[in-house]
Amino acid sequence: MRILDLGCGRGLSSIFLAQKYEAEVFAVDLWISSSDNYVRFQKKGVAQRTIPLQLDATKLPFAENFFDAVVSIDSYHYFGNNNTYFEKILKPTLKKGAMVAFAFPGIKKELHENIPEEMKLLWDNDALQMWHSIDWWKPKFEAHLENFNISEMDCFSCAWNDWLTCDNPYAAEDRLMLEADRGRFMNLIKLTGTIR
Known part of the structure; x- marks a missing residue:
């Protein structure tokens, strides 16, 4: 199995996938050095199955129908928060039947036109462009995925x-935001399915 770990950060999810499933993992991140991740992969004994790549997710260089699965944990909202990314850039790299599994922060309902007063100083414009509700995300995927599921995660507080x-x-900056939110506005979203 060939898995794309998109926005892998320091590669912890890539290490897990390589160890647990003995998969070939392409660990892609924009900010973390591929050399640093390679050292981590060597220390964990997965360097033979895990390929570290420092790449921009909006310019994926992979062949069509290349991956059997894609995983993205706490990163998809940075580059996929538009109407075209999944269909035009990511989906072509995935085989028919490829598994899709994403988890990212969101908001319970669209608040962009009516930001709660107590959150105005704590939510910057960048966050507001990336954080959206399940209803906002749903149409970007449902036409492309079978067995599609999108819902709030139960692990928000944890x-x-x-x-x-x-x-x-x-x-440290986020502590103030979470204290003001008190579970009213923000959530974590999980999304799964297989490519049609």
Whole structure:
């Protein structure tokens, strides 16, 4: 099986896929050095099955019908938040029947025209362009996927708490946002299906 891990970051999901399924994984990320990820893959014993690539997701160089699956965790909303990315750029690289599995942050309903007062200073314009509701995302995929499912994830608090306890400076900024949100506006979205 050949899997595209799109927006893999430091490759933890790629390592998991290579170890658990003995798959050939193409670990693609724009910001993380392929050399750094390669060192991580060597240390975890998956360098023979895991190919690190520092690439822009909007310019994928892969052949048509190349991948058996695509996974994207906490990154698809950065590059796929439009009406054409999935159909024109990503889908051509996937075989018929290829599995699609995404997880990314979102909002419970579209608030872009009516941002809650308490969130105005905490949600920057970049986030608002990327975060959308299930209803907004659904039409971008349902015509292309069989067994299509999109829903809120149950792990919102757990996932955010993990993030907020780390020493990343962005996590420190997000603490205020989560305190103001109190579970009212934001969510995490999961999306699965297979290519028609």
